Structures are given as C-alpha cells and as structure tokens.
Amino acid sequence: MSRYSKQRIFLGREADALLRTKRVAVVGLGALGSVIAPWLARAGVGRLTLIDRDLVERSNLQRQLLYTEDDLGQPKADVAVARLARANPEVELRALVADLTSGNARELLSGFDLICDGTDNFEARFLINDVAILTGTPWIYAGAIGAEGVVWPICLPRTPCLRCLIEEPPAFGDVDTCDTAGVLGPAVGVIASWAALEALKILTGKEPGRELVRFNLWDDERQFLHPPKTRCRYCTGRITEFLDARWTMKASELCGLEGVQIRVNPPGRLDLAALQPRLEARSDRPWKRTAMTLTGQEGEWDITVFRDGRALIHGAATPERARSWYTEVVGC
Ligand SMILES: [Zn+2]
Structure with missing residues (x-):
C-alpha cells in the first residue's frame, strides 16, 4: 500500500495526483499553523513553505502541536520543517524565519497556488489579502481566540476579499488576543482542521465553501454566514494599501x-x-x-x-x- 492509498480512494487518482503539483505557503506556525501544516504535508502537497518569525516558548506547548520541550528557543519554522520532513519526506519543505511586512510580503508570498493564514494578527492578514488582490492567489482566512474562530476561503476574483468583509483592520489595542481572552487548544484544532479541509478542496480543484463559518465551540454554536454581496473598491480597483505601507x-x-x-x-x-x-x-x-x-x-x-x-x-x-x-x- 502506498502512502496516499486511503486518500486516493476518497479523492480519486487524478485529484490526489494534483496535490503533488501544488505549492502552498502557511503563514504563522502557532496553534493554527501547527495543525494546518501537518495535514498538508501528510496529504502530500508538492512544496510546502512554512513562514514564522517566532521562537518556541513554553506557553506555546499547551496548544501548538508541532513543538515539544526539546524545541524551546528554536525558530518555529525550522522545528516545523524538521518534524514534517520525518512525517513525509516526499514533500519539498522550506522554512522561512521571517516577519511578514509591507516591504517583503509580495516577494515572500509570490509563486504559490494557495496561502493559508495561520497568523494571529490583522496586519499579516491584510498583507496576505493585498498579495491576493495583486496575484489572484487563493487564500484561506482563519482566526481563533478563546474557543471561537472563523474560516473563510477567499478566491479572487470569483469571491469577495477580506476587505469586502472588514474594510479596515481593528485599531491597535481594540482586539482580543491570546493574552486577553486566552485560547483553548482543541478549539483551535477544529478551526485549523476546517481550514486544512478547505485547502484540500481548493488544491484538488473542488469548489471551496462559499460561506464564512464561525464557531463558538465551548457554547456549541455554529454559524454559516453569507459573504458580502457588494465588492469593495480595493479588490475591484486592485488597490493594495497595506503593501503600500499605509497601515x-x-x-x-x-x-x-x-x-x-x-x-x-x-x-x-x-x-x-x-x-x-x-x-x-x-x-x-x-x-x-x-x-x-x-x-x-x-x-x-x-x-x-x-x-x-x-x-x-x-x-x-x-x-x-x-x-x-x-x-x-x-x-x-
Ligand atoms: Zn474586496
């Protein structure tokens, strides 16, 4: 039996083979990225680029499944690549220990078939959205805090963009963070797995979910929200304010x-x-x-x-x- 035999039964030979040709970036290797990246590596995408600026800290270990005590103080991207290479040596893995900024986002995020959001901040998400506006690269917006989270596949120009939904990022200091709201490991795991599932749909040529899904997993709430009907002037006019360093x-x-x-x-x-x-x-x-x-x-x-x-x-x-x-x- 080959590595992908069970997946191939489900997806079909052609769709499964398509995965080997795909190049994916996962931006952010915290709790979300720690689940998204292994699913994609094990499913056998062709090339997986893992981007994160941080080092492994003890307070990460409660929920960031890629890391152990042995990794404290090491760059997350390097540790993740070493670990996933052992899970699937057939994937071409690349670590980028880097901080996504207006100055480098376009270069770091070009040449991919899909970008997965594993970040914890809106600055990075609006940069990814700008790159998507310019290049048409599909991306999956994902976010989690406490036991809540959202997932929304964005495939420009067919779907609305992040700014059609949220025109401006919340002001600095106005959003909950893991520091203020805390975060529950399995809840992030569900959200990240949902995002990985949408990723597999996009990569195999299946239409991803159109709705924005929002979970509150502690209170057992699920919502499927219709995407905005009107398109923003940024994606229609290809205006990339965040790459242009306005914010x-x-x-x-x-x-x-x-x-x-x-x-x-x-x-x-x-x-x-x-x-x-x-x-x-x-x-x-x-x-x-x-x-x-x-x-x-x-x-x-x-x-x-x-x-x-x-x-x-x-x-x-x-x-x-x-x-x-x-x-x-x-x-x-
Ligand atoms: Zn838009």
Whole structure:
C-alpha cells in the first residue's frame, strides 16, 4: 500500500495526483499553523513553505502541536520543517524565519497556488489579502481566540476579499488576543482542521465553501454566514494599501542602544488603564502609568508603551521578537 492509498480512494487518482503539483505557503506556525501544516504535508502537497518569525516558548506547548520541550528557543519554522520532513519526506519543505511586512510580503508570498493564514494578527492578514488582490492567489482566512474562530476561503476574483468583509483592520489595542481572552487548544484544532479541509478542496480543484463559518465551540454554536454581496473598491480597483505601507507596525533597532522601537501607523490611542493589569499579570510585577506612558519590566526587558501606540523595548530584543510581543499584548 502506498502512502496516499486511503486518500486516493476518497479523492480519486487524478485529484490526489494534483496535490503533488501544488505549492502552498502557511503563514504563522502557532496553534493554527501547527495543525494546518501537518495535514498538508501528510496529504502530500508538492512544496510546502512554512513562514514564522517566532521562537518556541513554553506557553506555546499547551496548544501548538508541532513543538515539544526539546524545541524551546528554536525558530518555529525550522522545528516545523524538521518534524514534517520525518512525517513525509516526499514533500519539498522550506522554512522561512521571517516577519511578514509591507516591504517583503509580495516577494515572500509570490509563486504559490494557495496561502493559508495561520497568523494571529490583522496586519499579516491584510498583507496576505493585498498579495491576493495583486496575484489572484487563493487564500484561506482563519482566526481563533478563546474557543471561537472563523474560516473563510477567499478566491479572487470569483469571491469577495477580506476587505469586502472588514474594510479596515481593528485599531491597535481594540482586539482580543491570546493574552486577553486566552485560547483553548482543541478549539483551535477544529478551526485549523476546517481550514486544512478547505485547502484540500481548493488544491484538488473542488469548489471551496462559499460561506464564512464561525464557531463558538465551548457554547456549541455554529454559524454559516453569507459573504458580502457588494465588492469593495480595493479588490475591484486592485488597490493594495497595506503593501503600500499605509497601515503598519514597524520595529527598528535603537541606534547605539540595545533595544527596539515599535511605531504604528496610523498612530493609535491605546487605553493604558486597560493595558496595565494585563502587563502586570504577564510580568508578575507592578507597572507605572502616567497620562501618556506605561512603564515596566517583563523578563529582561525594560518597556515603555506610549498612548499613541509606540513602544520602546530596552534589552536584548530583535525587531521580530518585539513585534511578536506587541501583537500578543496590544493586539492587531
Ligand atoms: Zn474586496
């Protein structure tokens, strides 16, 4: 019996063989990507590119199935590729330890038949959407928090795009993150598996689900929402504002000092009073708040968050680590 014999019985010889010819990118290798990527590798897509900026941390292990204690401190993309190569050596696997930005998204995400969203932030999703607007690459929007989540396959120009649904990303600080709402492992697993299933449909030439599916798996709720009927001016006019850096989170190393500065554009208005208890809970020590700033320590970092969304991190931090921290704590 061959590796794919059971899948071939279900899909048919032709559709199964089609998978070997496909190139897929999974952006984000957290809880979602940890489930999406193995399904696609085991199903035998031709080439699988795994993109993530983060290192494995202990708090990931509760839900990110690709990693173990042995991997702490290693780049997720590298660990994922090593693990999946053992699950299916026939797949051409590629790790990209990279942070998706307006400057590199187009280059990193070109040349794929499908892009799977395993990210935890809207900045990355709107960048993926822009690439899809330009290139017509299908992508699957997926998101999960708490025990809730959404999945929506987007195949331009046949379907609406993410901006037809949500015109603007929520402001920095306005969305729940794993830090504020927590996250339940099996719930993310269901959502990620749903996304992987839609991926297999697209890759084998079957029409994916048209509706946006939304689960609240703890309260046993499921909704299938019709996609928006009107199309936005961005996908109809091929306007790519996020690739053009109208909306960004930039992290740059501090000149002459060890540390990183984060800037958001457009500037936000963070609710520092709401942010304070979250930061104190993470770092297990008090933070100091003024009208314009919130200052404290987390691990080896000295951090100042400004009301306009800026943040200064002093200590041994790379721009990638700083952006991850900001996304986790502040959101978006
Ligand atoms: Zn649109």
